[in-house]
Amino acid sequence: MADSIRKHIELKAPIQRVWRALTNHEEFGAWFRVKLEGPFVPGQEARGRITHPGYEHVVWRATIVAMEEPRLFSFTWHPYAVDPDKDYSGETPTLVEFRLEPRDTGTLLTITESGFDTLPDHRRVEALRMNEGGWTAQAYNIRAHVDGPADE
Template sequence: MNNSTSDRIEKQIEIEASVSRVWQAIADYREFGEWFRVRLEGPFVVGEVSRGQITYPGYEHVTMEVIVEAIEAEHRFAFWWRPYAIDLSVDYSAEPRTIVEFTLEPAPTGTLVRVTESGFDGIPAHRRDEAFRMNDGGWAAQVKNIRDHVQTNR
């Protein structure tokens, strides 16, 4: 099920692995970096900035920067960021951030992972539609990346 409105993207996937294993893939900065394709500088810490160089081909010029909102063991991981802020000639610092939330729950075959990104209505109108479209497609790919990573690295 993938529900999206103009302000919110929602993706979900079932992964054939324990909640603990999936949690590790999402909350451990090294594993997160493997499937997300970012080389993070250090562990996620609530209230602190995490940053790293994107390693996805074509986006290596982009530094990912998030502010960790929540780390609720084996249930919820959330961070704030500026969606699709990839143009190095643009200063995005005055823009509001969207919040990305990963929630996990047991499922019949393993773990149900939901990824929600909300707050697009606050993004400046001139780039809102593209940011939404790119992240909608991005999260569709990333939930599969999480699944593939976990099922390959049991």
């Protein structure tokens, strides 16, 4: 079974624009569909309410690991933690990394989530399946956000 998910997406936007979309909590929230309570700070938890239809009852939580402008933004979280009555804190979180590389035509964004092998057996397959599809959708969301006509 796979331990990680990796997505690559070419964006027309320059690296600084993509960096801002990833690390500014309001911009991140707009394309990721979460209303965050405050800015991202390495070593601290970021939290907010998911705004994606059907998941509004879920509080999104992540611990910011790195913000190495403009190349790496990463956090840990509990993948597919959508049951508000379940305590996921005893599970080892997965690591999500957004790596940015400048390209002549814009930016190559690589999204990697690793560590699924540490999840409890009863959650591993579903979390991997849901996040595989989720990261595909989020890659398109950030593309629409940074490449869209409303941007600079």
